[in-house]
Every structure is written in C-alpha cells, then in structure tokens.
C-alpha cells in the first residue's frame with residue numbers, strides 16, 4: 001500500500017482583521033442595542049459571532065476598527081460576549097459580515 005500522505009483541502013476563508021475598540025460604553029445610539037443597530041442597517045442576520053472559527057451566538061454589537069487601511073471609523077459587527085470582552089484585541093472576522101457605521105449621525109440618529 002502506498003501512503004499518499006494527507007490530502008489537504010485548503011479552505012479559503014476570506015477575513016478581515018479588525019481591532020476591538022476599548023472603552024466604547026459611552027457611545028450610545030437610538031436603537032435598543034448595538035446588535036439591533038447592526039441588524040437594522042446591515043439588513044443581515046447573524047447566527048454566529050463574526051469572528052472566524054467562533055460558533056457562539058452573536059449577543060452584542062461590538063465596536064471595531066478596520067486594520068490595514070486608512071479608514072479609522074468605528075463600525076459595528078455582531079459578536080459573542082466572549083469575543084466582545086477581548087478589548088484591545090485583534091480579531092479576524094468573516095468578511096461576508098457587513099460593517100455598519102457606529103456614527104449615529106449617519107445612521108439611526110440621522111434627522
């Protein structure tokens with residue numbers, strides 16, 4: 001018998017590295033929660049936390065910044081409580097998740 005070695009199936013996961021912003025509790029919006037804010041403006045629904053490899057339920061809308069470009073705006077993505085608690089951490093999120101602006105004047109606070 002010839003040992004052919006492992007067949008490696010490479011799964012292409014496209015992800016985006018984000019920074020989990022610290023001290024965002026003072027940033028509030030008109031929605032019931034930041035998770036509702038994300039649902040309302042993304043028109044998506046999430047069954048899992050946005051972090052790749054995490055299959056916890058999304059319980060909160062976490063504040064993140066994109067990395068690797070000049071966009072320093074704050075965005076909301078659905079996260080589980082465990083991932084959201086990793087303040088100051090870099091998280092790899094699935095890029096099929098829509099990033100919703102955390103700027104209230106561009107979203108729910110728009111007059």
Ligand SMILES: [Zn+2]
Nearest residue numbers: 029031037108
């Ligand atoms: Zn809102």
Ligand SMILES: [Zn+2]
Nearest residue numbers: 049054080083
């Ligand atoms: Zn998670």
